[in-house]
Amino acid sequence: MNTRIYNARILTMNGKPDLIEGEIRIEGDTITYVGDGSHAQTGAGENPPVWDREIDAGGNMIMPGFKNAHTHSAMTFLRSFADDMPLQDWLFDHIFPMEAKLIPEHILWFSKLAIMEYLTSGITANLDMYFFPEQIAQASIETGFRTVMSCGINDFGAPIETLEENYLRFNGYHDLISYKLGVHAEYTCSEELLKKASEYVHKYQAPFYTHLAETEKEVRECRERHGGLSPVRYLEELGLFDYGGAQFHCVHMDDDDIDVFVKHGLYAVTNPGSNTKLASGICRTTDLLNAGVLMAIGTDGPSSNNCLDFFREMFLVTGLGKLRENDAAAVPAEEVLKMATTGGALAMGLTDCDCLAPGKKADLIMIDLHQPNMQPIYNPVKNLVYSGSKQNVIMTMVAGRVLYENGQFDIGVAPDEVYAKVQELIERDFT
Amino acid sequence: MNTRIYNARILTMNGKPDLIEGEIRIEGDTITYVGDGSHAQTGAGENPPVWDREIDAGGNMIMPGFKNAHTHSAMTFLRSFADDMPLQDWLFDHIFPMEAKLIPEHILWFSKLAIMEYLTSGITANLDMYFFPEQIAQASIETGFRTVMSCGINDFGAPIETLEENYLRFNGYHDLISYKLGVHAEYTCSEELLKKASEYVHKYQAPFYTHLAETEKEVRECRERHGGLSPVRYLEELGLFDYGGAQFHCVHMDDDDIDVFVKHGLYAVTNPGSNTKLASGICRTTDLLNAGVLMAIGTDGPSSNNCLDFFREMFLVTGLGKLRENDAAAVPAEEVLKMATTGGALAMGLTDCDCLAPGKKADLIMIDLHQPNMQPIYNPVKNLVYSGSKQNVIMTMVAGRVLYENGQFDIGVAPDEVYAKVQELIERDFT
Numbered sequence A, B: 001m002n003t004r005i006y007n008a009r010i011l012t013m014n015g016k017p018d019l020i021e022g023e024i025r026i027e028g029d030t031i032t033y034v035g036d037g038s039h040a041q042t043g044a045g046e047n048p049p050v051w052d053r054e055i056d057a058g059g060n061m062i063m064p065g066f067k068n069a070h071t072h073s074a075m076t077f078l079r080s081f082a083d084d085m086p087l088q089d090w091l092f093d094h095i096f097p098m099e100a101k102l103i104p105e106h107i108l109w110f111s112k113l114a115i116m117e118y119l120t121s122g123i124t125a126n127l128d129m130y131f132f133p134e135q136i137a138q139a140s141i142e143t144g145f146r147t148v149m150s151c152g153i154n155d156f157g158a159p160i161e162t163l164e165e166n167y168l169r170f171n172g173y174h175d176l177i178s179y180k181l182g183v184h185a186e187y188t189c190s191e192e193l194l195k196k197a198s199e200y201v202h203k204y205q206a207p208f209y210t211h212l213a214e215t216e217k218e219v220r221e222c223r224e225r226h227g228g229l230s231p232v233r234y235l236e237e238l239g240l241f242d243y244g245g246a247q248f249h250c251v252h253m254d255d256d257d258i259d260v261f262v263k264h265g266l267y268a269v270t271n272p273g274s275n276t277k278l279a280s281g282i283c284r285t286t287d288l289l290n291a292g293v294l295m296a297i298g299t300d301g302p303s304s305n306n307c308l309d310f311f312r313e314m315f316l317v318t319g320l321g322k323l324r325e326n327d328a329a330a331v332p333a334e335e336v337l338k339m340a341t342t343g344g345a346l347a348m349g350l351t352d353c354d355c356l357a358p359g360k361k362a363d364l365i366m367i368d369l370h371q372p373n374m375q376p377i378y379n380p381v382k383n384l385v386y387s388g389s390k391q392n393v394i395m396t397m398v399a400g401r402v403l404y405e406n407g408q409f410d411i412g413v414a415p416d417e418v419y420a421k422v423q424e425l426i427e428r429d430f431t
Helices: A073-076 A087-099 A104-120 A131-143 A160-168 A191-203 A216-225 A231-237 A255-264 A271-277 A286-290 A310-325 A333-347 A380-387 A414-429 B073-080 B088-100 B104-120 B133-143 B161-170 B190-206 B216-225 B231-237 B255-264 B271-278 B285-291 B310-325 B333-347 B380-387 B415-429
Strands: A002-011 A019-025 A030-035 A053-056 A061-064 A067-070 A123-128 A146-150 A177-185 A210-211 A243-248 A267-270 A294-297 A364-367 A392-400 A402-404 B001-013 B019-027 B030-035 B053-055 B062-065 B066-071 B124-129 B146-150 B177-185 B210-211 B246-248 B265-272 B294-297 B364-367 B393-398 B401-405
Touching: A002 B216, A030 B265, A030 B393, A053 B133, A067 A267, A067 A333, A067 B133, A073 A087, A073 A104, A073 A131, A073 A216, A073 A414, A087 B019, A104 A123, A104 A131, A104 A191, A104 A392, A104 A402, A104 A414, A123 A333, A131 A177, A160 A177, A160 A191, A177 A191, A177 A243, A210 A231, A210 B246, A216 A231, A231 A255, A231 B415, A243 A255, A255 A286, A267 A333, A267 B053, A267 B415, A271 A286, A271 A310, A286 A294, A286 A310, A294 A310, A310 A380, A310 B271, A310 B310, A380 B073, A392 B401, B001 B133, B001 B216, B001 B380, B066 B246, B066 B265, B066 B285, B066 B294, B066 B333, B073 B088, B073 B104, B073 B133, B073 B415, B088 B285, B088 B294, B088 B401, B104 B401, B124 B333, B133 B146, B133 B161, B133 B177, B161 B190, B177 B190, B177 B246, B190 B401, B210 B231, B216 B231, B216 B246, B265 B333, B271 B310, B285 B310, B294 B333, B310 B333, B310 B380, B333 B380
Parallel strands: A002 A053, A002 A061, A067 A123, A123 A146, A146 A177, A177 A210, A210 A243, A243 A267, A267 A294, B001 B053, B001 B062, B066 B124, B124 B146, B146 B177, B177 B210, B210 B246, B246 B265, B265 B294
Antiparallel strands: A002 A019, A019 A030, A061 A364, A364 A392, A392 A402, B001 B019, B019 B030, B062 B364, B364 B393, B393 B401
């Protein structure tokens, strides 16, 4: 499939958020040209390709898709099931018992529902930590979505050897799929398990991913358990950060913790929607950015957030940053946009999905500027972060394939079939 | 125009947020029936009316439209014009100089752009404080939108007598239009002006509306100017609250201020999007609700927010409430929904737009539950507040007329004409 999109404002995120007026050309799953359209030659072959589709963007914006750098997709089945309660009660009394009933069939359908929601919000890849990686991968491959899985192993489930097996099995499994070493969290893992995870980190010289410093309680109890060490410092001592990685939440961090992130080049993945709804706290975004910590954004799962909408997350990243610092200039829009696109891609190891340039994967979206919330057009980047909405997403392309366009899905299954199947499984197995 | 909407889940907001499965009937601008559809007779006349339109809601949700209880609609012309700076600099150095150039023609078009955005977000009425009420009214009447105007008079513009003239002129002007006594804010009004405003409040036994306790600076400087009185207590002393009203922002309130609200039955209109973006602070929503203060929600203007989206506001009301109290159970979804609909209507004096019941105005919206963010359907009210989006708004009806449906507007002017005219006026007069 070769596609040419012309008459576009292109936000490449290649270095800085400047807009190019012109066109973008896609051959197969790869971008072959971004520019003003004056060159017929794309560089991919001797002759200009035959276009399967030529799209007039009508002056609308083309930009990299958002990268959802922390989620638990299949938790769609628990959306609006247990709201308005603290994280630990919510997790241990309501979520874990329901999750204990999960079987592979659930994951396939619950993940597809999440993928549909990602597409409506312009999200083109996710970093998904959940059970049954085979079905997570299947959901993504069948719908055409890009997924990096991160292992969420803990003391209560599969043995630690599963981590290595999955790592070897799912890296190289499919173009759309990869797998990262990780564990659920310090507070659900024994030291023995963490040490074994660290062995794999060193064996494969691989980055490490986990929930980290999400609640004040987590930090306090870790310090009690481990001779005063914060979770960040404790995992560092175990060598888990020796090859970098990305850590989820990063709310309750002291300055020493921030230093650890800088030293190991760790990505901090902020999850403001979830941290807000669970009253976990506000991330020190300004301090992290000032220290030079690389950042990305995640929605977290649809049971805590409850919504998989990157426009809400982007506004919260800047808004909560401003409130925290008591400074309306804190965490400007351009910084948020970098976190949501380039930062996310790099945190997830998707080094060929970070911006729009020849040779990069064609994971991109079209933003409708011809809606009232995007008018007038002084500054499309500020519009995007401050007044943008998922309703402005009129096309989502992953690996060169249009999966969502003008409210319609092309994901190999009808939306109503997904809704009906999800509801049927919930009624059959969870009520 | 008589319309029957059947096969709907109806959230009446008439007492409590229960869902009725059935139908709603509208004759002219008024609701004549809400129920299970078993009665052909509507009660409006001897015979069942002839339906101009019968709409199969397909199981989707019908609910009262959101009431935007504080905004400055025509500030659309300054969206993304001056972001990432503190309120006082933003207002005095950037906004006021631009506003000084405004002429009536601007207001007509800039307001129409805002009304379009309201409709996409399911907002059916606004409380609009801005210049040139004649053109504000014209924009609403021409598009079919419902607007309550509140006077924003201060020391730098029209004489105080304008307040009375407008009050008499615009109440009774048109079914869609009404007008409230008010001033811009304590910090822009002399005591002489406020005393004159208080005379009108008493002369007409009318409620009073103003910006109040928005920033810490405002409260501190008011105390310096007025013998230690907070803005709330100062305006109370002047008698401005003797007939109630609604006050905008209400962020920096002490317990005495809350007592004043209770004593006078004042509505607190919270504006979390604007307060977040300008880093003004977080409203004491839980304390206000616990004290029994009546509450409503406003977007504020599109230059400070920057977006006129009630789904964002609703999530911020509960989310910021939870963060402020460090309690995930604070400000539950049901309470937010009441503020966004019934509370707003009553704060604005729209006593016939507060819920869906026979005799009430047909100001209502249809929420598409057949989108991924609204699935599964455990609890549609939680879904609405926690994962709902303006994309779920597939119909917005004001006074019995469908003004927005499936992304299309029926407001007497083409969207592209509004966008082009707004851009043309900005380029002609503001750059």
